[in-house]
Amino acid sequence: MEIPYTVQPRPDTGVYNGKMGIWLFLASEIMLFGALFSSLILLYIGSPEGLWHDSVSHLSVPFATFNTLVLIASSVTVVMSWASLKMQDLGKYRIYMGLTVLLALVFLVVKGFEYNEKFSHGYFPKTNTFYAVYFTMTGLHALHIIGGVIVNLYLLFPGTKMWETEPERFTNRIECAGLYWHFVDLVWIFLFPILYLML
Amino acid sequence: MVTHESHHDHHHHDEGFWRKYIFSVDHKVIGIQYGITSLIFLLVGFCFMLVMRYQMAWPEKAFITTDQYNMLGAMHGTIMVFMGVVPLAVGAFGNYMVPIQIGAPDMAFPRLNMASYWVFLPGCIVMMLGFLTDGGAAQSGWTSYTPLSVLAGSGKFWDGQTMWLLGMVFLITSSLLGSVNFIVTIFQLRAPGLTFMRLPFFVWTQLVTAFLLLLAFPPLEAAGILQLMDRLAETSFFMPSGLVVSDVVQDQFSGGNPLLYQHLFWFLAHPEVYVLILPAMGIVAEIVTNNTRKPLWGYKSMVYAAIFLGFMSFLVWAHHMYMTGMGTAISAFFQTTTMIISIPSVVILTAFFISLWGGSIRYNTPMLFALSFLPMFGIGGLTGLPLGLSTSDIHLHDTYYVIGHFHYVVAPGTVFALFAGIYYWYPKVTGKRMNETLGKIHFWGSIVCMNLVFMPMFGMGLAGVSRRLWDGGAVYAHAQEVLHLNEYSTWGAFGLIFFQLFFIVNFFGSLFSKEKTDDNLWQATTLEWCAAPSPPLPHLNFARIPEVHRGPYEYSVPGHKTDFSPQTMKETEA
Amino acid sequence: MKSFLQLWMPSNASTHGGSVDNLIFYIHWLMLVLFVGWGIFFVYTLFRFNRTRNPKADYHGVKNHYSSYLEFAVALIEAVLLIGFSLPFWIQEIAGAAEENTDHDIELRVIGQQFQWNIHYPGKDGIFGKTSPNLVDGTSNVLGLDRSDPNAKDDFSSQGLSIPVNKKILVHVSSYDVIHSFFLPVMRVKQDAIPGISVPVVFTATETSPKDPKKSEKWEIGCAQLCGTGHYKMQGDLVVLEEDAYNTWVDEQVKQALEEGEAW
Ligand code: HEA
Ligand code: HEA
Ligand code: CUA
Ligand SMILES: [Cu+2]
Secondary structure, three states: OOOOOOOOOOOOOOOOHHHHHHHHHHHHHHHHHHHHHHHHHHHHHHOOOOHHHHHHOOOOHHHHHHHHHHHHHHHHHHHHHHHHHHOOOHHHHHHHHHHHHHHHHHHHHHHHHHHHHHHHOOOOOOOOHHHHHHHHHHHHHHHHHHHHHHHHHHHHOHHHHHHHHOHHHHHHHHHHHHHHHHHHHHHHHHHHHHHHHHO | OOOHHHHOOOOOOOOOHHHHHHOOOOHHHHHHHHHHHHHHHHHHHHHHHHHHHHHHHOHHHOOOOHHHHHHHHHHHHHHHHHHHHHHHHHHHHHHHHHHHHOOOOOOOOHHHHHHHHHHHHHHHHHHHHHHHOOOOEOOOOOOOOOOHHHHOOOOOOOOHHHHHHHHHHHHHHHHHHHHHHHHHHHHHOOOOOOOHHHOOHHHHHHHHHHHHHHHHHHHHHHHHHHHHHHHHOOOOOOOOOOOEEOOEEOOOOOOOOHHHHHHHHHHHHHHHHHHHHHHHHHHHHHHHHHHHOOOOOOHHHHHHHHHHHHHHOOOOHHHHOHHHOOOHHHHHHHHHHHHHHHHHHHHHHHHHHHHHOOOOEOOOHHHHHHHHHHHHHHHHHHOHHHHHOHHHHHHHOOEHHHHHHHHHHHHHHHHHHHHHHHHHHHHHHHOOOOOHHHHHHHHHHHHHHHHHHHHHHHHHHHOOOEOOOOOOOOOOHHHHHHHHHHHHHHHHHHHHHHHHHHHHHHHHHHHHOOOOOOOOOOOOOOHHHHOOOOOOOOOOOOOOOOOOOOOOOOEOOOOOOOOEOOOOOOHHHO | OHHHHHHHOOOOOEOOHHHHHHHHHHHHHHHHHHHHHHHHHHHHHHHHOEOOOOOOOOOOOOOOOHHHHHHHHHHHHHHHHHHHHHHHHHHHHHHHHHHHHHOOOEEEEEEEEOOEEEEEEOOOOOOOOOEOHHHOEOOOEOOOEOOOOHHHOOOEEEOOEEEEOOOEEEEEEEEOOOOEEEEEHHHOEEEEEOEOOOEEEEEEEOOOOOOOOOHHHOOEEEEOOOOOHHHHHOOEEEEEEOHHHHHHHHHHHHHHHHHHHHHO
16 A cells, blocks of 8 residues: 555645645745745834945845846756656756756855855944845845755756656656745745845 | 454565664654653653742742743743644644544655654754753743843853754754645545545644644744844844843844844744644544544534634734734734634534533543543633733733633643543554553542642732742732742642652553453544554554545434444445 | 632722723623533533433434524623723723823833833933933943933932822833833733833822831832843832822932932
């Protein structure tokens, strides 16, 4: 006897276990980032006039715009990798998944430069509440990216073994990893305008 | 009915000791791991409180220092809630019973299940390590209000409060993994024929609980991360400008908001209290129907009430913060939601009371505990009402009245329901029955002592005695007339631990009893009794996935041969 | 109910306290009725339907739905208590305090500090002198008064709260370190003292406090929020005086403050 619906969707719910699991996980992530965004708003309201605005002006919009494009591109490639598997093309999957990981690494490197620049100009989380929010939220987001990279690397190398034995289940895994990856992108799409452009 | 040939597990292959008992992916083993761990923590939490109660009753002896008192208090609350009751109610009972009650071979993600225990345990250990740091464990209450908690201790990594926060992050992660697993399991792995309205009420409560854990915990995780930043990176999320501590201006902090922390904390902690009560109600439903031999009255309305309760519990959090100086509109909103949320509890309790009418009640130990849950939760719930209106809360907020209120719901309420569950399901897990005489001594002793501990607290609260006082209020003039009540409470607590000895002896002693029970000794209708083989249950639970033909509590159905009609029974067999 | 609860509660000596108490009484009536009502039902069923008396359970049990009326009634009573008592009170007494900043007889500041209550009196001029956290000194200047400010000359601090009877008192509650909670049991006043925030509270005492009180008769300020090691002893005295006595007391304090001021 096996655990049912690990691969095929259950007729009355219309999803397989893993997909429901990842959606639920993302719901909790929304609550996590939702709490942080609410905190941001509250702290912003309580901050002295102009303080946040001045701090924002030290952020580098070009860097961040570039990073936004990188993440959007990686969202596309991760879909392509899943689509390749759907079309039974493991080779293409490898290329697209590899690209996704690569783009994520580019994002992290750029972010690293950005952080480094801030530190070298003497802006630290403790500088003021804006920087506290900025570093905490982008840092937490970066941690999510790193988590995604680790999972994707696993799926790219050792995880691929599953393709031989259970191709459908493997494809599902890529779908779930992709959903997570979209979510991480989405968080950035919120973070970018709010932190860099609006305040 | 169970086919007895199916007892042997054909899939059985020898796993090593580690795989089988320590890093097992079997939900039953994980359930037992959770169970043992949480029972030990309940005992630890209780022992902390015994020390504190001794101190409160006889403050002139200065048995412990004020720092130690605050540490034990903060850790009592944290341990009881996060390492005791929730892991026992959800981690142990939920993990063990939910898959079997819905006819599933295991949880949907067995390895995630294992991971959730192995994140939970390190979390507990990290938090307890706080006691070994120089400053001792966390001592800012289980609420860890800022700025107190950020200023507490050394502010370094090796520090009680930091350990508390780290431990919390572990515990939250663990319960997130667990709750995803529960929801998917209940939605996806229900046996054929087991529609939502045929789920045992216990499964329903676990489902709602899982949603609460899933959605309410992340904000606390956010709060924990931000507080860690405040402590370790000197940010000022929760720290306002202009703090002066012992004449030293804390100018590293500026611009933060201490109330933000309270909002984030209570956004979790209010749903959390319903996490403590819902599974308890589920257990009571199982036992009450079984021992009255009749269906639950108003099953559907109870289900809707539980869902509504879960939903509303996200909208009442600021009733813990009336005295922070909130405006009329906000206070009006939260008072209204608080009054609204009391109604589903009234509905559920009413349904329980009416369920008893017309029953054929047998009084065994699980039933006694389950029945006593009702009035005890009633007292606790009713005393929540004056706290829920901000006007009456002016006098009662943060006094012993609050302590009395919530202990009536969690201690003689939830803890009694958990005892009931242990007595009820012990035979299913071990194949042995717990001793009835010892059980009854345990029950009568506990119920008398529980009331002796907590009833006096209402008197003290009305008199205006604040909570968390090292000397039990001896400094205060307005406490003088009720100070003697501290002693009653303390004697009650000592009595209570004495009667727990009967339980502990019974719990371990019954393992060695020679008599083996059969697979459905309570003559129950739900799947864990009527479709699962006698214990020890095989890996993957069932030889064949059962098919369900009826609702969960079909007792004494007119025209049926026996007074219980198992869920697996076809209409034609009746 | 009233006399039973009053057995436990401290006496009430403020104008608004009666409303607080009344709500507590009413709601306890509701609780009592529910508890006794269901309690009787419960005990009766346990007795009437035990296995020996009723060997065969009734599948249907109670068929009517009268209980819905009961649930509705509970909801209704709660609504009445909420809309009829709690909300109006909050609007008038608590939220009103913020707007009525001008309409009061005496204005004071209360600042919580580990582990004592400091009351800032503005002195004869009724104007609070400037304060700054940098000047706070636990022994000589608990308020952090800026002595160079002329308005601060006659300001003084006290670790107990002395007020005149029958006067509308406005206090601004705040804290310099952690969160405390300013609690006057006999006045039915409780307000968290939160650093960085100042919250206005208004009350009027209707009686003077006992003259030479024994320990158990004293009126006090309590701290209701855990604020650290000394939380248990963060107690202060509340003294309500006749107006004349109060004025004399203030004069003395101001005089002393001015004398000390010479030294600054
Ligand atoms: C399991 C836990 C649990 C439960 C179920 C509840 C239930 C409720 N709680 Fe409680 N509460 C806590 C745990 C819980 N609480 C804790 C832990 C705290 C303190 C935290 C801290 O500060 O440390 C707290 C504090 C707390 C406060 C803040 C007090 C303060 O700090 O000033 C408030 C205020 O509104 C409140 C209200 C309520 C209400 C209205 C309910 C309602 O849901 C209750 C509804 C139930 C009923 C109305 C009973 C109905 C019964 C009958 C109809 C039948 C009666 C018949 C017989 C008994 C025979 N609670
Ligand atoms: C689920 C939650 C829970 C539970 C069950 C309890 C149970 C008890 N609590 Fe606690 N308590 C809290 C949650 C809980 N408490 C919280 C959140 C606070 C606030 C903390 C703060 O101020 O920050 C608090 C505070 C608190 C105070 C106030 C302290 C203060 O303000 O300074 C007191 C005072 O008496 C108290 C007493 C007790 C007692 C006597 C019990 C007894 O009922 C205990 C009974 C225990 C058992 C019945 C355990 C039985 C278990 C076994 C016998 C194990 C058997 C073992 C094996 C088989 C291996 N508690
Ligand atoms: Cu100040 Cu407690
Ligand atoms: Cu609450």
